[in-house]
Amino acid sequence: MSTLPLLGAAMPLDTFETLRDWMLAEPRDLELQDFITADVLNGDWQPLVDRAARLLDGHAGRLGIHGPFWGLSLANPDPDMRALVTRRMEQGLAVCEALGATQMVIHSPYTTWNYNNFDNIAGARDEVTELVHATLDPVIARAEGASVTMVLENIEDKDPDSRCLLADSFDSPAVAVSLDTGHAHYAHGSTGAPPVDYYVTRAGKRLHHVHLQDADGHADRHWRIGHGNILWPSVFAALAPLGDQPRLILELRDKEAILPSARYLQDMGLAR
Template identity: 65%
Template structure:
């Protein structure tokens, strides 16, 4: 890249109140986190969304939300569970439409157990079953996403196989589905379950990658530390990102939101991002 990539961040609206200038002045990518909190979608969420719109007056960056995920499995074989997940995802899209957001993060259905057991059935039966259940849950949601111009990005959670979410996304054959990577989750999978390192996840996603959560970690747990506090090889990660043309949103997703600006400065000091 001739110019350092521009970092965005994930935060709730109350933090946007304090980081408005940081986001708006350079039109950085923003991911709002309020709407994945349990209970919020069942209450009147519009005042939260409307406050975000006020704070983002004049903003021309790429806006997204973290979609609902607590207790939700996007490839459950249970038809009643599928209905609940479909409804929750549609509620998330209601928020996106109200905000004119163009991306919604959803969680991968794959767990470490799958890596060791999906081949424990003849042919590709177990792999196909997951895809079939995902379609039963998300086909209606995908159609709505296409209509309102939202891309749902599927984030790795316990994925050991860096390819499997891309396979799921490609099976939907739509621009309304893409791949997301969480660097801390990938680093956990590498350190604790024997998955490839984070930069391999990036390369294997290729231009299907349209979103990345940047957080530092130690390979043991989902730390969401400030960048530079863990042991992820950030030079390798940004080297792999530099090979892409899909321009994924680079979203700092930190537990301590006061670490957003220091993390930007850390990456800037390494000549990796700004």
Template identity: 65%
Template structure:
């Protein structure tokens, strides 16, 4: 990156009026957080989306959503659950089509347990079966994403190995499947399970990386603290990001939305982002 990267934000649509000025400042990337809620997807999501469209009039930045994830394993081996997981992600893409969103975050299927057990079989390994299950569920979702021009970005959750979900993304052989790094999740895995540090997750993703959730944490839990309040080494994170040409969306995903502006200032004052 030749200039400092531009920070985006993740907020629910009800907060769009409060952050409209930030969004129109260089058209920061936006991730809407309403549509991971399965109850909403089964209900009046179009009313929420239409309200968001009104609030976003004049906005020309890159728009995405966080897809559904609660209780949804994109490699679920149960055929009944597989159909449900596929359906929920297709509902998320319906939202993208309605909004004109070009990116949807989905959750990695890899767990801490998987790290120690996926290679513990002869012949067809658990790795192979997990990947087959994921394709059984997500192939139709990927085809729909391709039709819509939406990129699905697979976010690390419990991932201890930075490479597994990258290889899973590659296995779809589609420009509509890429990788996300959540800095707090990576820092949790580093501090609590012995995973590499956050900057390693970014470097190992390389130009597959199209999305980053920026949050600070302590290496113990998924804190979503303001930037600067945890123990993530941000200089190393942004040094790794500077090596990329994929221009990932850098999304501040904070629990306290009132801390978004302060986190932007912190990174600006550190000379890392704008």
């Protein structure tokens, strides 16, 4: 039995249908991408849940969804807009409850502007934390009751610690940390952030989810693994002490690149 970590993937149901044999051959973690947009969440999404139930029959991996994020900031200072963000989080949790999903990816509020101005504007760091709590506090009890963990994914985060400390501030099993390797590599290459493996190490046991994508340090490429210049041995060495706690999710723009990316990491002796 291989001791290499097992790869999962992020995909819509249409893609899962084509990769079902691979996903079911081992208990691979799955992140569904069908429940991101307002059109879906405001509409009748039950048929999608019913379809998922049929397709996922026999799936033994952990199930999560990518939560809504387009145009949404967890730290929106406008109370009316913040109420909308809370509503979207509630809608995402409702989908998780219907699917039996145990994880929802949400986006970190931190920007490069934040990083450069936290020590320029008194109280700016605390204000972001307070705004995120105003957004998420109303849904934490529901997430806990549904055994759903909301994982904060780095987007522009130059500082690996900010969203980790934000997750800690909730003191709840319903809030943990996600890492997107391509976003971290962008921050490293374009804004002077630490390299990707440092993000893993600094998150430590808070890290429950990883988006694996390759990139060039300039943009959010979501390339197949091996087509960018992320140093994958260092990333997987940093992940090793965390065991199977973080879900290792291939999140690629080209879904046909999922299997070649998995083979690439397997050939490197890093994952299976």
